[in-house]
Amino acid sequence: MRVIVADDSAVIRAGVVRILASAGMDIVAEARTADELLTAVADHRPELCVVDIRMPPRDTAGLHAAVQIRDRYRGSVRVLVLSQYLEPDYALQLLGSGVGGMGYLLKDRVAEGGDLVEAAQRVGAGGTAIDPAVVEELVRARRRHDRLVRLTSRERRVLALVAEGRSNRAIADRLDVAVKTIEGVIAVVFAKLDLEPGPDANRRVLAVLVHLNHAQPATERPSAWG
């Protein structure tokens, strides 16, 4: 997989490059700023960009560059944003209308190479990856509103894994049950939450995230997922 890594910190860039390279990915370019990233993407047309949310010139320049790449290349260039912010709003902005190939991972995960590689692979393959901590915050807030009270703890666990962007297969593996079982649980959860069981995995992630976030109002920009 052809990858561009963008981060203004040389140490982190080098670390991320090393981890991804050792997982067999082909690092075609590195960038230190949002502008360099956009130029590099135009030049190399990579399959995946791993982008620090915080790059010059502004605090969330990486996020804005990611949204630009998503809109410009219509999913052909995927973006995994590494973020210092536990901020669901940013994750939802990134997902947009759920075209897939987008990921929002907390930066401290990079030290656990496995998480980074797994998320990079999933996003690179057109899937979605949302940091478990972000999902957890949403689930916790939602539960406080008593809206998830109808779900069993296993159903909640499955719902969180869906929100993180994991496939039925991955969830089944992680919970050590059959895929059929997971499919059944998901159907029940969706029915309980009045969610449409969509065929598209990425839209499913978005639907769940929006539902979880619904205890809170929509963000200012409806276009973020509309």
Add this chain to the structure above:
Amino acid sequence: MLVSGPSRRRLTAVSAISFIAVTTAVGASQGAPVRFLVVDTSLGLLFVAAGVIAWERRPEVRTGPLLVASAVLWSVGAYAPAGLMPWAVLGFAFERYYDVLLAFLVLTFPDARLQRWDRIVLGALAAGYVIRTSSRLLVGCPCTGSENPFAVVEQQALFERAQLFTSVLIAVAALGVVARALSRLRSSAPAARRILRPVVLAGTVAAIVAAYDAVEIAALVLGRNELLPFGEPWLEIVAWSIIGAVALVPLGFLVGALRLRLRRSAIARLALELDRGTDPQRLRNALRVALDDPGLDLYLWSSAGIWTTASGEPADVPAEDDRRARTLLTGENGAIAAVVHDRALREDPGLVAAATAVLRLAVENERLTALDRARLEEVRASRARLVEAGDRERRRIERDLHDGAQQRLIGVALCLRQARDQAMATDPRARFVDVLDEAAEELRTAVVELRELARGIHPTVLTEEGLRPAVAGLARRAAVPVDLDVRCGRLDPGVEAAAYYIVAEALTNVTRHAHASGATVSISRDDGHLRVEVSDDGGGGADFARGSGLEGLADRLDALSGRLEVASPPGGGTRLRAEIPCE
């Protein structure tokens, strides 16, 4: 002073009335005709009454005492026909002296100075009476029909010549007074004219009667017993008309003095008017009304060290000329204001002084208010700058934490991971692989803590995305379910920060004290204000006074000219409301 103003007035009035009573009694005892007695006494009392009223109402002008003095001098003449020696001679010698007082009054009313020609005609008038008195006292004449005990010579020719001369002098001087009074009236400003008119009318009548009286004496001396070629009853009518006209004299002065009072009450209205605001144009217009001078202009000495007009344009104060006069107001630090007004107002310096005193108060007040306002604004602005600087500093620290410490920690974690990978490759069971894992775990915790710390210091999402997602984050992390209703777009960073910290503080308090099961946050924006309201369904009775973060919030809101209200009745939940002005 032994006697106070009111008692002095009373004493003087009582003395004057007693004097009149005595002259009346003397006249009556000598068999003077009753109607003369009645007329003389009534007119005398009329003078006293007018004088007392004028004195009472306008103690600061001399009209009152002069009218009372005129009453006494008036009744002196009542001795003339008394026939009782030596009073009859004294009365005869000193009659009509009140004419001098009335002439002085009409030429100076209410407190003007005598002009050159005024002094000449008054001097002539006074001289005429003094010479006449001397001649009547010192020169005896059988023609008077009574014996004069003061006479040093008995000489009819001298006596008659003296009477003729003084009569002419008095008549001319009296007409001179009329001329001066009329010219004064004509040259007065409209406002002054209104006050002067009754006085000048009264004075003119008095002077013409004096002139007529003098001419009559002259005619008598010249052997013409009847001045007017009419017989009875015309003479009777003329005599009574003269008495009626004389009766008008004290009334004229009284009306003038009272009108003066009315006009001065315009100063009171001026003060009231200025109480409502001291905009310079308003000030000027109020002065124009109070001084009845539509051409009046106000100039103010500005802080820039130049004169400005009432509308604020720089201008020089015009020089005085024969129509305009200027009155300068000075304060502790020199000039404050200049009023350019009709020269005629100088005739009533008391009025101008009163108006300018009020003006001075208003201008000084305005100056101090402006100074206060400027200082308050300065304090508010410096407070706003402090808050702003604080916010900037928070953002800087937050950035430094993210870009510095956090990046480095993650960098270290990456290095650790590399070291671990290499260690694993050589010896997976090595003891230090576990140590490296432990270190990596510690680092991770440190990074998470750092992230929370940075967010607490200043949430990036607030700066980057605005109030709505930032407040949503607060609501998500609150201990109780929070219903959110945020209706506003991006705002000034200071306003957003204030609203954010208000919600943060309120939700922290809900978590800590309220024992609430839920809270509501609503933020809306209308007519130039951002309204933030946070309420919970807890126990209420929260005491925010002591050591709560609300104090800091109140300061923050003050700096933005906002308001903060907290209501926490026991058992009634807690409601915090803030209102922040925003464009």
